[in-house]
Amino acid sequence: MKLKPICLDNAVILDTETTGLDQSARIVEIAIIDARNGDVLYSSLVNPLCPIPVQAQQIHGIDNHDVLDKPTFDVVWNQIKGLLIDKKVVIYNFDFDYRMIKQSLSDFNYPLDNLKYFVRGECAMLWYAEFYGEPSYDGYRWQKLTNACNQQSIGISDLKAHRALADCEMTRRLLNSCCADLEFSL
Numbered sequence: 001m002k003l004k005p006i007c008l009d010n011a012v013i014l015d016t017e018t019t020g021l022d023q024s025a026r027i028v029e030i031a032i033i034d035a036r037n038g039d040v041l042y043s044s045l046v047n048p049l050c051p052i053p054v055q056a057q058q059i060h061g062i063d064n065h066d067v068l069d070k071p072t073f074d075v076v077w078n079q080i081k082g083l084l085i086d087k088k089v090v091i092y093n094f095d096f097d098y099r100m101i102k103q104s105l106s107d108f109n110y111p112l113d114n115l116k117y118f119v120r121g122e123c124a125m126l127w128y129a130e131f132y133g134e135p136s137y138d139g140y141r142w143q144k145l146t147n148a149c150n151q152q153s154i155g156i157s158d159l160k161a162h163r164a165l166a167d168c169e170m171t172r173r174l175l176n177s178c179c180a181d182l183e184f185s186l
Helices: 054-060 073-084 094-108 112-117 124-132 145-151 164-184
Strands: 011-018 027-034 040-045 088-091 121-123
Touching: 011 054, 011 073, 011 094, 011 164, 027 054, 027 073, 027 094, 027 164, 040 073, 040 164, 073 094, 088 094, 088 164, 094 112, 094 121, 094 124, 121 124, 124 145, 124 164, 145 164
Parallel strands: 011 088, 088 121
Antiparallel strands: 011 027, 027 040
């Protein structure tokens, strides 16, 4: 079956930055943009209610002082969930960000089963892996977002990788470019 373009109509792109990768990691930044035009729908630092490890700070540049007076994720969730309902939510690493949202909401007695009604969509990373087509033992090799943009000659010098808003925009540029290529070849 031939790879199809991701339909970006009625879609948003979401990205998070976190305190780490494990089961105790929490969100420290989240952004949501319109998948078609890149309009910023939401962008905020988040107080994770726990220290940000130095290793994470070195990746995204967000430190404990930056988030000290920022809203906690329960407040952020109440601000963003209306932006997600009835939208396709496209995330570069969907499973990871979904898990981070779930873990961050777990601190606030949120009914986590309800999350599936708000965050439904597609993983741009898995889609791009198939688009790029580098074989792996279990399908196609995943590509880092910056590598994917470079592979497609997409200019990202105006963006700082590993910041939520910039990563949303990189994902948007990548998808729009690759989808245009696929539509052209139809």
